[in-house]
Amino acid sequence: MSMTIDAFTHALTERFFDTLTSEYEFSGLSGRPAFLWDMEQRLEDMEEYGIDKQVVSMAPLPFWKGLSDEDALEITRLANDEIQRLADEYPDSIIPVGTVPKVTDDLMAEFERCSDDLDLAGVQIFSNIDGEPLDRPQFEPLFETAERTDTPLWLHPQLHDWYGWASEYMDHRLFGWPFDTTLAMSRLVFGGITRKYDFDLVTHHGGGMVPFFSGRIDTFYETRKQYPENYADTHLPDFDKPPSEHFAEFHADTALGGAVAPHECAHDFFDDTLVFGTDYPFGPDRGRAGIESGLAAVEAMDVDSATRADIRSGNLLSLID
Secondary structure (H helix, E strand, C coil): CCCCEEEEEEECCHHHHHHHHHHCCCCCCCCCCHHHCCHHHHHHHHHHHCCCEEEEEECCCCCCCCCCHHHHHHHHHHHHHHHHHHHHHCCCCEEEEEECCCCCHHHHHHHHHHHHHCCCCEEEEECCECCECCCCHHHHHHHHHHHHHCCCEEEECCCCCCCCCCCCCCHHHHCHHHHHHHHHHHHHHHCCHHHHCCCCEEECHHHCCCCCCHHHHHHHHHHHHHCHHHCCCCCCCCCCCCHHHHHCCCEEECCCCCCHHHHHHHHHHHHHHEECCCCCCCCHHHHHHHHHHHHHHHHHCCCCHHHHHHHHHHHHHHHHC
């Protein structure tokens, strides 16, 4: 059987957590989330389920929300150093991905440090930056740097201030995160970022709503182009192909909860840019259920063995090698 790589997992380190809570007064977690830095358990779970490697980024809780640029830089440098340390300690198991949460000159220098000095496999960014969409002009240095350094981006959704009641049943995460991913992808496509800059980007949770609504993307676009007088407040670019094809140039992971139909929908849309991912160690049984159901879903997909091998590792290796 081919190698299996989990393309989207997270970790904390105890040092990072202690620094965050003691020096930056972060209170977004209750108790000590030791499961996020339990490497012994992680390696046992990987061996049990046949995961050869994990792509690991710092757990993207809202650490940076509200921090000054100076504090954000300090905590980001620590996060990236710690992720690299994990990879140095477990080189056969961990593929490290850094994090850059904002766009400043100093943080763009940190991006380059991730790529050049730390030799990380990629950089994690968020679906909005302090509530602003990613196609704002002030964020273009992020994509220029990704292109110039040939560094893949991992896009993680960010909490946003939805309705006040959206958190009562975790809707702000359950549906809000895939929706925020979808908004980010839309802004990058319709805002012209993907045509202006050449970069690779891995989206979480199967690319959010995009695969299911790919037909809606194209028909809405055509409607607005055919009847501009009805949509005077809508600015749309001119594409030389259906806009859904621009969305399909992104990568997407299979962190979809183990249901087979969404896996096949995502594959039908993304094809050879779909990568296996689980969001470990989050979910039931501290992520173990997600590994088991995710692997079973990939095995049950109506694809040939070569395609299945590409989803399990080949597509990701093509991205990072």
